[in-house]
Amino acid sequence: MNGNESDVLVVGGGIVGASLAYGLARLGKSVRLLDEGDVAFRAARGNFGLVWVQGKGVGAPTYVRWTLRSAAAWPALARALLEETGVDVELEQRGGLYMCLDEDELDGRRAMLTQLRDSIGADYPFEVLDHGATAKLCPEIGPDVVGATLGPLDGHTSPLRLLRALLQGLTQRGGQVASGHKVKDVAHRGGVFDVTTESGRFSAPRIVLTAGLGNRDLAPKVGLAAPVQPNRGEILVCERVQPFLRYPTLHVRQTGEGSLQIGDSKEDVGFDDRTSRIELAHIAQRAVRIFPLLASINVVRAWGALRVMTADGLPIYEASTRFPGAFVVTCHSGITLAAVHADDLSRWICGGERPPEITPFTARRFDVPTSRVH
Template identity: 30%
Template sequence: MTGAAPRATAMRGTDVLIIGGGMIGCALADRLTLAGAAVRVCERGGVASGTTAHGEGNVLVSDKGPGPELALAQLSRRLWPAVLERIAERLPVDAAAVEWEPKGGIVVATTDAGAAALVDFAESQRGAGVRCEDLDANQLAAAEPALTRDVCAAVHYPEDAQVQPAGAATALLAAAIAAGAVLETRCEVTAPLINAGRLIGVQTSRGPRHADVVINAAGPWSSTVSHLLGAPIAIKPRRGDVLITAPMPPTVFHKVYDADYVGAVGSSDAALQSSAVVESTRGGPLLLGSSRRQCGFDDRLRPDSLAAIARRAIRLYPVLAEVAIMRAYGGFRPYVDDHLPVIGPDPRLPGLWHATGHEGAGIGLSVGTAQLISSALAGQTDEVDIAAFTVDRPAVITQSTEPSTKKVLR
């Protein structure tokens, strides 16, 4: 059933309330309305104003080793073109704003140790069906003329792609609204509505909102929402920063990053982790990343993070030493200690589902996550087992996140 549109009657008569109007919430709204559900999205701020607005728009398979997250990434990558084609048929302007760019990625190693690790990693990915090709020095120079020649190994991932994240989220939401979904912004969830031990909706700053299914898709704020609903999950904010250069002539032609990036993504260290990530945008500026740090919701830009990003980017592309930085921004990724998303029903509270914890991969994994949720709600199986992302696992439900006894009846 990969890529196939869900049967329009599969969820007819089901009222679904999605908490969060970011990339995951918008993808859910699109998929569930397509399946026939009556969907309402409650967003406490503006659409795509949180993590989604502060991302790079990556749709990657290159940074994930064999396992359930890679399988979800592969599913999502196959779904994206079909989803955009469907949206374009009805909403061509919104679909164009997604800026879908299947430009591929190149991962490079600048040390012998890094090269050995990259070669082994790529070989394990090939075993899981990922397309990747080793590049020799001449091939690399042809693909990225401005890249440093001080490279020990390079691997090309033709399936890697990029979108404009806010454009992608709003296109998905526009498709949902065109199909009947309801959006409420400035609508903050304040308490659960529970009857006979089942979640039947939420109390919001705009009044009660009832639903058969409530999906917590609040990204880094999913922990706060889950505590309010009485079924806490351990989602933490993990901050990342991005530098934006002044507009440039064509200089970088793929998403290019150092092999250290994979280690930084998989690290559980709370201290600053940085690696070189360089990619172009259609408007001309380059996006330079990346950093990871656990600092709560501290929203300050930190010089050490920005300096580390700049140093590593210049190491890959020496030409950047002469390029002006136009601005910098940071945001929060929804982090789980075992580095897997949280997708599926909450066994402690019937009626509550979660779709969160994707950390920096939420843009790419969004449409696959929406398909898994849609299939599960309709009682159907999918090619990726949703059980791999179960809520009921130690990294998500710990002794410090025992469910609240608070009950609100409506």
């Protein structure tokens, strides 16, 4: 192998690419991770950090199982990263709460979680709590909170520490991380992929496209499709305060350093990652109804970031049949799924069995049937 060759090229150094590249390196592969750099849209650097099970996968039982599997594998990933890199990713997984502000919302959550449990016919733990039971877990809730749903497998982590730990784990195993390398073209000759970036050329017999929204343009170059769209989320960050929130909620979490993150919206605004005052006000109002003490805590910053969404919200995991050795991977819950991406999915990319949970998740499900012309 010369200096520009490796076993695998991973294109896109967000959380999905970093998890996979780390997993592939753990399996003994030489890995080069090519990333566009700071100019790109990067959900991995703007997300909310939840490892979240409750409520995910309505109508998609295999996705429920895949998410459950990742949540169960998360403690081992966090331990391995700490042992190998010394970076504590601040995983806390004692459960997560979805706070409800009226009875209809609570009834709707109960019905949805029951449907999810019935859909997989297996253990899908959750509890529905009234105001009093919620207050025992979170004494700072306000009177508007009628109750909450508790998912005991839910938790949160520090997304930036996670990214750092994965990249450090990768480089400690000999992997290369190349930033400022937007991939322009991919050619396939004699079983090898030749990749041209803005700043160099690289080759490998395997290539995994994990470029988030960039996958849309890259996937067709290797006979695949990645019909993904941006969806904006906005997050407010408040100053550090004494720890008061032991359980992350879907809308408010307290980080390891004590600051508060409040989010997150879901906005269909194209490739626009700015913040909007109206949306931020809406986010803040709901958070203050849940935790009235937030009204007297200062906001220090806010950001918008773009989710990588498919039309049905589910991932795409696909191997190219036209160009064997090429894969596309994209999902909108890259933090939650980091543990299965670094393990089961990496094995599949190395030639192992396709995990049964992900069988439905090819882009072929979006093909529009063409009507027959007689």
